[in-house]
Amino acid sequence: xxIAFFSDIHGNREAFDACFAHAVRQNIxxxxxxxxxxxxxxxxxxxVERVADLCADGAVALMGNHDYAAAKxxxxxxxxxxxxxxxxxxNQLDPAxxxxxxxxxxxxxxxxxxxxxxxxxxxTRWLYIGDEESAERSLQATRQRITFCxxxxxxxxxxxxxxxxxxxxxxxxxxxxxxxxxxxxxAVQGSVGQPRDKNPSAAYSILDTTKNELTYWRxxxxxxxxxxxxxxxxxxxxxxxxxxxxK
Amino acid sequence: xxxxxxxxxxxxxxFTIEEKIHVGGMAIIYRASxxxxxxxxxxxxxxIVDADDATVIVGFEMEMMILPRLSGIxxxxxxxxxxxxxxxxxxxxxIDGETLYPLFEKSPIPPEEVAAIGEKVATALVDLHxxxxxxxxxxxxxxxxxxxxxxxxxxxxxSRHLEMPDLLEAEFRLPxxxxxxxxxxxxxxxxxxxxxxxxxxGVLLYHLATGERPFGLPQSRQALRTRLWRDPVxxxxxxxxxxxxxxxxxxxxxxxxxxxxxxxxxxxxxxxxHPDAVKLTERAERLKRSNLFLQLRAWLxxxxxxxxxxxxxxxxxxxxxxxxxxxxEGFEYLAEALFTETQRxxxxxxxxxxxxxxxxxxxxxxxxxxFDSEGRNKHVQRLVELKEWARPLGLDQGKLSFHVLEAMDxxxxxxxxxxxxxxxxxxxxxxxxxxxxxxxxxxSSEVVARAHCTVTVVRAPEPTTST
Numbered sequence: 148x149x150i151a152f153f154s155d156i157h158g159n160r161e162a163f164d165a166c167f168a169h170a171v172r173q174n175i176x177x178x179x180x181x182x183x184x185x186x187x188x189x190x191x192x193x194x195v196e197r198v199a200d201l202c203a204d205g206a207v208a209l210m211g212n213h214d215y216a217a218a219k220x221x222x223x224x225x226x227x228x229x230x231x232x233x234x235x236x237x238n239q240l241d242p243a244x245x246x247x248x249x250x251x252x253x254x255x256x257x258x259x260x261x262x263x264x265x266x267x268x269x270x271t272r273w274l275y276i277g278d279e280e281s282a283e284r285s286l287q288a289t290r291q292r293i294t295f296c297x298x299x300x301x302x303x304x305x306x307x308x309x310x311x312x313x314x315x316x317x318x319x320x321x322x323x324x325x326x327x328x329x330x331x332x333x334a335v336q337g338s339v340g341q342p343r344d345k346n347p348s349a350a351y352s353i354l355d356t357t358k359n360e361l362t363y364w365r366x367x368x369x370x371x372x373x374x375x376x377x378x379x380x381x382x383x384x385x386x387x388x389x390x391x392x393x394k
Numbered sequence: 395x396x397x398x399x400x401x402x403x404x405x406x407x408x409f410t411i412e413e414k415i416h417v418g419g420m421a422i423i424y425r426a427s428x429x430x431x432x433x434x435x436x437x438x439x440x441x442i443v444d445a446d447d448a449t450v451i452v453g454f455e456m457e458m459m460i461l462p463r464l465s466g467i468x469x470x471x472x473x474x475x476x477x478x479x480x481x482x483x484x485x486x487x488x489i490d491g492e493t494l495y496p497l498f499e500k501s502p503i504p505p506e507e508v509a510a511i512g513e514k515v516a517t518a519l520v521d522l523h524x525x526x527x528x529x530x531x532x533x534x535x536x537x538x539x540x541x542x543x544x545x546x547x548x549x550x551x552x553s554r555h556l557e558m559p560d561l562l563e564a565e566f567r568l569p570x571x572x573x574x575x576x577x578x579x580x581x582x583x584x585x586x587x588x589x590x591x592x593x594x595x596g597v598l599l600y601h602l603a604t605g606e607r608p609f610g611l612p613q614s615r616q617a618l619r620t621r622l623w624r625d626p627v628x629x630x631x632x633x634x635x636x637x638x639x640x641x642x643x644x645x646x647x648x649x650x651x652x653x654x655x656x657x658x659x660x661x662x663x664x665x666x667x668h669p670d671a672v673k674l675t676e677r678a679e680r681l682k683r684s685n686l687f688l689q690l691r692a693w694l695x696x697x698x699x700x701x702x703x704x705x706x707x708x709x710x711x712x713x714x715x716x717x718x719x720x721x722x723e724g725f726e727y728l729a730e731a732l733f734t735e736t737q738r739x740x741x742x743x744x745x746x747x748x749x750x751x752x753x754x755x756x757x758x759x760x761x762x763x764x765f766d767s768e769g770r771n772k773h774v775q776r777l778v779e780l781k782e783w784a785r786p787l788g789l790d791q792g793k794l795s796f797h798v799l800e801a802m803d804x805x806x807x808x809x810x811x812x813x814x815x816x817x818x819x820x821x822x823x824x825x826x827x828x829x830x831x832x833x834x835x836x837x838s839s840e841v842v843a844r845a846h847c848t849v850t851v852v853r854a855p856e857p858t859t860s861t
Contacts, residue, residue: 306559310448314564322557325462328455328478330561359477 148356149174152336154181154264154297156198157213158188158236159340159390160376162349163197165368166339173353181297181336182211182264184248186229187386188340189376191217191236195244210251211264211298212273218248228383235382258356261291265298275299276335283313286331293326293354293361294333301344302337302352302363306330318363325360334361340373341386347393398442398482400424407474409437409485417441420450420551426485431473434488452565453551454482460555461486464525467544468518489548490541494534494598502605502633505640512599512643513666518545519595519659520816523588526556530585532594533575554585569618574607578622578650582699589652592662596647596655603640604632608648622650622699623692628680638678639669645677650696657712660816661747664714667815671749673792712745713818718808718841719752720823721779728823729783731854735821739850740787748789751797751811752780753804773798805840812845819848826856 151170156163170178178201185191202208213233216222220237222230240248253270255262266274266281268288275298276282282305285294307313308330318324326332337350344350348365355362374387400422404411409426416423418441426437440454461484462472476483494511497503515537522529529536530552538546552570554560562570563585571580575597577590600608608626612618629636629644643665649655656662665672672678684692717736720728740746754776776798784794801807812820824838842849 304559306561306564308448308565311565314559316559319557323463324558325459327459328561329451330455 148176150177150179150354150356151175152179152181152295152334152352152354153339154336154351155183155211155300155338155340156180156185156188156194157183157338157340158185158191158194159349159373160188160190160193161369161373162188162340162366163194165366166349166351166364167197169364169366170351170353175353178206179262179295180206180208181262181295182209182251183213183297183338184208184211185217185236185240186213187232187382188373189380189382191239192241192244195240195247199244199247207255207257207262208251209255209262209264210248210253214248214251218245228385231383232386235380256291259292260354261289261294263294263296265296267294267296273298276303276305276333277301279305279313279315282315282333282335283307286313286333289331292331294331295336295354296333297336297338299335300338300342301335302350303335304361304363305333305335307333318361320363320365323355323358323360323362325358326354327359332361337363337365341390342393343389345393347391398439400437400439400483406437406481406483407476407485409435409474411437418549420453421549425488428473428485435473436470436486436488438484438486440482448565452561454478456553456561457550458482458484459558459561460527460550460553463555464522464527464550466521466525467540468521468546470546470548489538489546491538491546493548494537494539498534498601501602503602505603505636508599508603509640509643509666509669511602512595513663514539514543514545515595515598516659516663516666517816518547519591520663522547523591523659528554528556528585528588529591529594530554530570530580531572531575532591532598533572534598556586560585569615573612573618574601574609576618576621577652579652581618581622587652588659589655589657592647592655592659593649593652595659595662596644599640599644600626600629600648603636603644604629606632619696621648623696624689625684625692627683628677631681637669638674639665639672641680642672642674642678645680650692657745660714660818661712664747664749664815668795668797671795673790712747713743714747714749714815715739715743715819715821716808716812716815716817717748717750718820718822719750719780719783720825721752721776721783725823725825727854727857728825728852732821732823732852733783733786735850735852737787739819739821740789745793747793747795748784748787749795749797749811749815749817750780750784751799751808752776753807754798754800755804756800756802773800805837805844808837808841809844812847817847819850820845821850821852823852823854 180198184194184198198208216233217236222233263270266276267285276285277299286307302318304316304318305313336352339349339351342350348367350365352361352363370390374390377387400411402411409428411424411426413425415425421438422441424437426435428435440450442450458475462475470489471487473485529547536549538548540546569581569583575594577593579587579590597608609621629641647655777796780796799807822838822841838851
């Protein structure tokens with residue numbers, strides 16, 4: 148089975164469409180959305196609708212902090228830009244779409260895999276995984292062999308054995324990595340809709356469960372159009388500017 | 395816990411286990427067969443004495459990661475890999491041939507044989523490094539020679555794939571390798587430099603040429619560090635019949651600083667193929683080890699080395715560029731255009747090595763003619779002209795070589811030369827653009843169609859002749 152992982156789409160239609168087309172060309176059996184479908188980008192309604200349709204068809208979608216906030220209209224603890232985007236997004240979504248967001252799950256286990264938006268040790272606290280220490284905390288919270296998460300918008304891969312601390316690896320786009328052996332893996336996804344690792348191309352990954360291989364991908368997309376819509380929606384301009392530099 | 399015991403006669407995923415053929419330090423090798431595979435199969439399982447034996451487990455994991463990803467004649471073909479958690483194994487091609495190990499019992503062997511073996515192994519390394527893998531355990535028992543002559547690497551338990559997580563580095567705080575062959579980088583626990591394999595190959599060639607190990611058989615971690623500063627006894631001191639060019643090659647391979655070695659296996663293979671193209675330095679003539687003062691300086695330098703860090707390295711650095719020079723009368727304008735293009739390439743590519751080549755066409759009928767004195771004179775004359783063509787490039791001897799070949803099929807000879815010298819690029823002239831030429835087929839178009847590397851075709855307008 149081939150599973151595509153999309154995380155942190157953040158209402159970016161152009162980035163989503165580009166990644167979706169890229170994935171479909173590679174024979175995907177299932178899509179998994181690791182949270183933050185909305186917030187920041189100008190097309191939240193489109194993204195929620197597409198993901199809801201795919202879920203009706205067997206896809207799995209997880210809850211992200213922006214999804215929760217947009218469903219409830221709650222912006223506690225968010226910075227001003229995120230807050231402005233959530234308030235705008237809330238008004239873009241009809242009750243049906245809001246309730247879809249509200250129905251998303253915090254954690255899903257499937258065979259030897261765990262899906263979660265952020266650190267698995269405390270999913271409702273939305274903690275970032277950005278170093279070996281936080282990766283180890285998350286890995287210790289699960290017995291599943293492979294964890295998939297997002298949230299930090301920087302692609303990373305960690306692996307850990309029962310006797311040794313977690314180790315970091317910087318995945319290279321397009322190079323398949325065998326997730327071998329008697330160890331746990333934590334595959335932190337980059338962001339589809341708002342990359343922050345200085346590479347502006349949209350990020351997603353594909354797991355081939357038969358070959359036991361994970362491949363991180365980067366897909367160029369029409370950033371100008373995504374930015375134009377952010378400006379047209381009168382969202383904070385920085386949300387458009389950062390797309391060009393991947394920050 | 396996974397099941398690792400294997401019984402003779404047992405069938406595992408379609409493989410029938412037939413015979414135990416080798417028990418190594420890390421793994422047990424069985425001969426097996428499979429109804430869909432012609433001939434014998436090697437069935438390798440980890441040898442786990444105790445469940446916490448991390449070296450064995452992680453080494454086998456690495457091999458299971460890397461080996462299925464490799465292709466080509468210089469690695470065994472992988473048929474199947476067992477799931478580690480359930481039943482770890484690797485089923486692979488049975489190589490009909492011998493390892494280099496028995497040859498070492500016979501060492502020292504003649505210099506030409508050392509060079510021939512070195513060329514085979516360096517060629518195999520070119521292919522391995524191109525696939526982004528560093529072997530990290532180049533030694534006689536890990537290299538087999540096929541009946542057809544090609545070197546094959548076996549055992550990738552210490553290898554590193556530059557695009558995959560290095561499980562070994564994460565697991566151990568000790569240098570990993572085989573003591574006599576381990577590179578200074580490995581001693582310092584840097585597992586990211588392909589030039590480590592060039593060092594180990596240098597040790598292997600030293601041993602073959604002299605019958606002795608350049609750095610002995612160190613028994614402690616401290617003793618391993620000696621190679622960070624102490625130069626080995628020059629091979630020619632042990633065996634005076636070793637030619638200076640071979641000593642130059644061997645000592646360059648085992649330089650403690652990777653920046654002073656051959657930067658690519660392709661360069662090493664090229665020099666082993668073309669001894670006359672080896673630039674001889676002080677290394678070639680050296681007959682004793684460095685004096686106390688130099689030793690002290692090297693020791694202080696090694697002590698002051700910063701913590702090991704992966705060196706920036708690219709397999710595309712130091713390219714070999716084959717320049718096909720047409721010296722025929724009437725085509726001087728083309729030789730000039732080619733010169734301009736060559737200058738451009740040399741100016742834009744740091745550390746390019748040029749192999750300037752000219753092919754003398756032999757006719758089938760008068761083949762013997764080439765061997766008479768007139769033929770020899772012609773050959774020498776061509777070589778002189780070739781050197782004269784390249785002289786204004788102002789390149790130093792180590793970056794330039796000249797080759798005059800004699801062949802009936804010019805394109806074939808050029809392609810063969812480019813392939814065996816692992817060329818990264820070919821520069822060649824196209825004589826004309828006429829339909830007749832297209833119909834008859836030109837040398838340049840055949841080279842373009844069949845080359846394995848980049849080909850740049852140089853064209854120039856024919857000079858107008860005034861009447």
